[in-house]
Amino acid sequence: MGSRGAHRVAAAGVVAGALLLLVLLALPIAALVLRGGMTGLEQLGSDRELRHALLLTAQTAIVATLVTVMLGTPLAYLLARDRVPAGTLVGALLDLPLLIPHPVAGMALLLAFGRASPAGAALAQLGLAIVGSRTGIVLAMLFVAAPLYVSAAREAIARVDVRYESVARTLGDSPIRAAWRVTRPLAGRGLLAAAVVMWARAVSEFGAIVILTYNPKVASVLSYDRFTGEGLDAALPVAAVLVILALVPLLVLRSLRAGTALGEPAR
């Protein structure tokens, strides 16, 4: 076989492999949406529990994302600018929740913040019960999804040339003011994309939430509940609506990434 023939075979192999992967990813989603999508959308008008679960999911995911943005952005900044002692170790610790099976994450949260734990008891006294509450849902979402935000935010900030801040400092800005006036807007698109990823991941969380808070039910827990109690046909509309709603942040994310980065200096 000549080199041109080998090239064609290799190209065909790449295309076939890509198609196979796309089918593997798209087929289950398409089957879910086609089987349950319309019913799920129709049920939104009549199924109060479904509406409530979707609203609760969206709200708790938004709260978890906002808390993470507030607490995680400064951390991401410090990591991006190598200003954290033992930054590599801290980065690895931050990635750890991504590696833990999510039900195990739920158990860890239960141990740390359950009623039997000192922290849980203290929070309960403040009226913040973790188990069986919205706070628990937010905590579970935050635990599993915040590392994604911090990691993506760190990359977005690191892409902004640190010398922009240096110039701003010589023009009179304090470090925080320089970061706010220069780095924040330049990394803004990346930070927003990181928040969207975090929100989407929080919306889809099941394993950690189900250990901490079965009720009130978020959409993923409701889908599981109906699957185990009433079978696949009852669970499908809930799952399908969740998938359709998840498309919104994904489309937002894609449009953000299509834009050009501001923070890279023009040459």
Next chain:
Amino acid sequence: MIEVEALAARAGAFELRDVSFSLPHGAWGIVLGSAGSGKTTLLETIAGVRAAASGCVRLRGADVTQVVPERRGVGIVYQHALLFPHLTVEQNVCYGTHDPQHAVGLARRLGAGPLLARGVRELSGGERQIVALARALAPGPDILLLDEPLAAVDPRGRTRLRRELRALQRELSLTVLHVTHDLGEAGTLGDLAILLEGGRMLQAAAPEQLFRRPVSAAAAEFLGAENVYAGSASPLESGAGDEPGTMLFRAGSLRLVGLAAARVPIAHAVIRGEDVVLARERAGTSSARNVLEGVVSEIVKHGALARVTLEVGELPLVATVTAGSVSELGLLPGSRAVATIKATAVHLC
């Protein structure tokens, strides 16, 4: 006034060490050195955006080594301007000042008036540098650090900007420290030239002295001296009344009479090409102490100038003469020629 004493700083794995110099108020200092020699690190450490590992930075007589950059009263212009891309030109210029009218006036004076409403991505390299300069000067610093600000500017714009910079420096009594690769800029702008190599300062002296009396062979080669010879020197034993410091330098069969600035071990002789006078035959008695005969091996013309390489024994000697002189002397490769060099033009280091 900028005073730097035994300054050391780190930039990743790179280390700047033992830099000391003093630049008087209102003077123009030039920082020379190859890529990676530590020029930008030096500027950033003086500006305070990079911490000094040791040593001392004094500005206007006050120790500012531990002072934050926003309180040092120093403006900085980087090579790529680094204008804030999310702001317009006017917003960039007014970024660090509470007096936008003054900032805009400064920008107009530098020729950036028509650019004020534009986004910075629409600007050419030269326009960016003008805006960056206006932005740095707007808060009214009396010390300006320039990191190759003219590198991205076209030759015409460079001449104009250089002239404008000089005028502004005089008018505002600015103390300027200017990183450049352009040796011409060092000669035309600088009151003090600082030569860095591999993170160390090789020499700090007036540009003329730096070019004529480089402290080492590495400095001489970086500064474009055409003839650098390795060898040894000893005091001249002519008994003809030579002052102490007049030395006989030996490199192979080459013998040169030159001057040593101090009693230091001498390992190199440096002769700039323009200090070599060529003739076809030996002239009568002259004050020049070095008369060398050789054969022309190469003639390379650059416009009005020509570099003539003469083989003197086993060593080449490069003379920079006018192309007209080459024609008048009838020099061709293979011609015999005589090179005359004054002892004062042979720098021993």
